[in-house]
Amino acid sequence: MRERKRVGITAIGLVTPLGIGSDVTWQRLTEGASGVRRITLFDASASRVQIAAEVAGFEPRRFLDFKDTQRLARVGQLAVAAAELALGSDALAGLDREEVGTIVSSGLGGPDAIFSGVRAHLDGQAVSPLFIPMAMTNLAASLIAHRFELQGPSYSPVSACASSADAIGQGYRLIRDGYAGACVVGGAEGPINPVVMSSFASMRALSRRNDEPERAARPFAADRDGFVLGEGACVLLLESFESALRRGVRIRAEVCGYGQTSDAGHLTAPRPEGDRVARAMTLALGEAEVAPVDVDYVNAHGTGTLLSDPAETRAIHLALGEHARRVAVSSTKSMLGHLLGAAGAVETAICALSIEHGVVPPTINLDTPDPVCDLDYVPNVSRRKPVNVALTNSQAFGGHNVALVLRRAPEQTH
Amino acid sequence: MNSYEAILRDVAEFLATNYDIALHSLAPEATLEDLGFDSLGMFSVMTLLENKHGLRFEGAMLGGLRTVGDLLALLRAQSSGA
Numbered sequence: 001m002r003e004r005k006r007v008g009i010t011a012i013g014l015v016t017p018l019g020i021g022s023d024v025t026w027q028r029l030t031e032g033a034s035g036v037r038r039i040t041l042f043d044a045s046a047s048r049v050q051i052a053a054e055v056a057g058f059e060p061r062r063f064l065d066f067k068d069t070q071r072l073a074r075v076g077q078l079a080v081a082a083a084e085l086a087l088g089s090d091a092l093a094g095l096d097r098e099e100v101g102t103i104v105s106s107g108l109g110g111p112d113a114i115f116s117g118v119r120a121h122l123d124g125q126a127v128s129p130l131f132i133p134m135a136m137t138n139l140a141a142s143l144i145a146h147r148f149e150l151q152g153p154s155y156s157p158v159s160a161c162a163s164s165a166d167a168i169g170q171g172y173r174l175i176r177d178g179y180a181g182a183c184v185v186g187g188a189e190g191p192i193n194p195v196v197m198s199s200f201a202s203m204r205a206l207s208r209r210n211d212e213p214e215r216a217a218r219p220f221a222a223d224r225d226g227f228v229l230g231e232g233a234c235v236l237l238l239e240s241f242e243s244a245l246r247r248g249v250r251i252r253a254e255v256c257g258y259g260q261t262s263d264a265g266h267l268t269a270p271r272p273e274g275d276r277v278a279r280a281m282t283l284a285l286g287e288a289e290v291a292p293v294d295v296d297y298v299n300a301h302g303t304g305t306l307l308s309d310p311a312e313t314r315a316i317h318l319a320l321g322e323h324a325r326r327v328a329v330s331s332t333k334s335m336l337g338h339l340l341g342a343a344g345a346v347e348t349a350i351c352a353l354s355i356e357h358g359v360v361p362p363t364i365n366l367d368t369p370d371p372v373c374d375l376d377y378v379p380n381v382s383r384r385k386p387v388n389v390a391l392t393n394s395q396a397f398g399g400h401n402v403a404l405v406l407r408r409a410p411e412q413t414h
Numbered sequence: 415m416n417s418y419e420a421i422l423r424d425v426a427e428f429l430a431t432n433y434d435i436a437l438h439s440l441a442p443e444a445t446l447e448d449l450g451f452d453s454l455g456m457f458s459v460m461t462l463l464e465n466k467h468g469l470r471f472e473g474a475m476l477g478g479l480r481t482v483g484d485l486l487a488l489l490r491a492q493s494s495g496a
Contacts, residue, residue, distance in 0.1 A: 066434040067450050071458075125465045129457035 007175045008251030008409050010244050011237035012349050013086025013186075015078050017053035017230050017336050021085055026353045029361040030382040034214035034335050036228050041192045049206045051213040052192045053230030053337025071130055072143070073110030074190030074231065078342075079140035080147060082186065082233035087148055091237055092182075094247040099181035101152035102145040103171040104188065104235065105163035107341025107396075109137040111193045137163075137341075140188040144235065152180045158341070160396035161301075163187055164234065165344025165404055169258035171238050172404075181243055187342035188233035197229060203268065205305055217338075218365035219302035219331035220309050220373040227303040230337025234345035236352075241409075251409035253352035253390075257290065259283030263399030270308050270395055274315030277401045281319035281391060284403035290389050292320040295327055295405075297360050299347045299392040300377075302331025303338055310372045312393060317375075328385065330378040334364045344394040344402060351390035351406045358386050416467045416494040424466060425489065428459050442483030449482075463489075 014021060017035025018028040028035075035053040044050040055078065060069040063081040072080070083104075092100070113134030117127045133139065138156040145154045153174055157166040164187020171183030191197075200206045207226040209216035217228040244251050259280040263271040270277075285292060298320075301312055317324045332350050339346055354360055359382050366379040387408075394402040426437040435449060446456070456479065460471045469492050479485055 065450070067432065067455075070432045071454075120465075126461050128461055129454055133454070 003178070004176050005178065005240040005242065007172045007238050007255045008241055008244050009236050009253050009255060009352050010239055010249045010251055011086045011091040012252060012352065013082040013084070013235040014346065014349055015055055015058070015082045015085065016232040016346060017055055020055065020058065020081070022349065022353065026357070029332060029335055029350065030359050032335065032362050032364045032380060032382060034217070034364060035230070036213045036216055036337055038213055039192065042194050044194070047194065047197065048201045049197055049208055050210040051207070051216055051228060053228055054192060055232055073113045073134040073139065075106050075110050075188050076134070076139045076143050078190055078231060078233040079104060079188035079235070080143055082188065082235040083144045083147065083184065086235040086237060087184065092148060095182050095239070095243070097149050098151045100150040101171060101174050101180040101183040102141045102150045102154040103157070103167045103183055103185045104141040104144055105156045105158060105167040105341050106137045106140055106188050107158065107160045107163045108189060108191050108196065110134040110139060111191060111196045115193055115195055140233070144184055148184070150184060152183070159400035159402070160398050161338070161340050161343055162394040162396040162400040162402040163341035163344065165348065165392070165394035165402040166260070168236065168255065168345060168348050168404060169260070169402060172255045172258055175238055175240050182237060182239035184235060185238055186233065186235035186345040189340045189342040190231050191229055191340055192231050200229060207304065215365050217304055217334045219300070219304040219334050219363055220369050220377050221366050222368045222370045224304045224306065224309065224370070226305050227333065228337040230339045232336070232339050232346065233342055234349050236345065236349060253355045253406045254409045255404065256407055257284035257288030257405030259287065259403045261401045263401065265399055268397045270311040271399070272307070272311050274311045275318060277312060277315035277393065277395055278318035280401040281315065281393065281403040284391065284405045288405040288407065290405055290407065293323045295320060295323065295389050295391050296385070296387040297351065297354055297390040298327055298329040299351050299390065300329050300331045301393045301395045302333055302363065304331070304333065308395065309370065312395065313373045313375055324375060327376065328360045328378050328383060329375045330361055330363045332361055334366070344392065347392045348404055348406065351392050354390055355387045355406060355408050359384050360387065416469065418490050418493040421463060421467060421489050421493050424462060425459060428462055432458070440482045442481060442486065444482045445480055446482065446485065
């Protein structure tokens with residue numbers, strides 16, 4: 001067996017409903033700001049759900065040439081923007097690009113491309129050749145690999161709302177086990193489309209608090225009524241500690257544990273007992289060799305649906321035992337909405353920033369918690385506290401459960 | 415209406431909308447590759463012309479296209495005036 005390497009995050013690119021860039025996103029997260037607004041990307045005036053977390057002020061031309069602004073599905077545009085923010089300023093200098101992998105996911109691919117293609121077909125037209133490449137869920141990985149000439153392993157694990165948590169876990173293992181020197185990992189999602197929203201609305205998964213957009217995403221609150229759909233992307237650079245040391249780049253946080261389980265149950269509803277989510281958390285902590293009592297922050301999946309929040313609360317109790325009552329838990333989806341396949345990567349970045357800054361972002365809109373949600377959810381106001389170990393949960397339609405553990409990296413010697 | 419002029423108008427509009435390129439400004443010897451006009455771009459404009467003008471482009475017709483002049487010659491050959 002090859003020697004296992006330790007793996008660090010050395011670059012972060014975020015494009016979120018709270019801003020374009022990791023600094024602005026972090027700043028607004030710690031202020032408890034909401035990125036939820038009335039929808040502008042399509043006319044939602046007749047829709048049951050008229051709110052979403054859009055990336056306001058996104059100008060594709062800043063990141064893409066004219067041709068790509070016209071032909072790339074929204075998910076691809078957001079992915080390239082996040083990759084440029086992470087890697088654009090020579091962040092790959094000194095890496096052998098033959099050895100750099102690209103593991104970037106999307107849960108849905110390009111629903112806007114599917115929408116246009118189906119419409120053309122129903123109109124009796126031949127469908128655009130761009131339909132397939134724009135619809136495919138591996139578009140983001142392909143675009144990023146091409147743009148930065150990354151020639152190592154490249155694919156896109158798809159596990160709905162756990163997709164980019166899996167992308168990070170897969171990239172981490174490729175480096176840890178010596179199959180890649182570094183990996184560009186992450187996720188992107190561009191789901192704010194009338195067809196996608198109508199289906200989620202029919203599932204009763206989305207909040208209908210149309211008149212109070214900023215108060216609509218309210219995970220763990222007694223009066224929550226579903227999640228708010230969001231768009232955005234997160235791209236991270238992972239590399240071995242040796243590689244970071246050789247290049248003289250700072251390790252923002254170590255990725256040290258990855259656990260996966262399946263509910264093996266309902267297609268969309270979470271398993272109420274939370275035991276299989278708990279097992280993913282326990283597996284990740286075990287791989288990291290971190291005791292439950294040493295976890296300082298849990299970034300919860302915390303969607304704000306009726307079923308998911310109590311199930312995840314039970315899972316945290318099961319995995320952390322007595323420590324569950326003391327650990328800081330927050331759902332940043334209360335501010336960012338739910339970025340589906342991009343959520344796990346965004347929330348991993350938030351854990352890294354939390355470790356770096358010693359601040360836990362809050363769960364906003366949490367005035368009256370659901371009595372069965374009985375943890376410390378850091379309500380409404382961010383909290384300054386040292387964070388040495390953070391765990392982020394992702395649970396997905398399809399029953400996919402993923403947990404990732406991050407910890408503070410030892411000080412670099414450069 | 416499959417006149418060469420009508421086809422050219424649609425190609426010009428496609429290039430302006432999707433590539434920010436003015437067809438009338440292109441020299442016949444300009445290469446499609448230099449314009450950023452890759453195979454997906456070519457297939458897109460062919461699909462547009464098939465939908466709008468009922469033309470049929472076989473894959474073999476597209477293989478030798480290298481320059482703007484090659485493209486215009488193919489379109490002229492396919493138009494009803496040819």
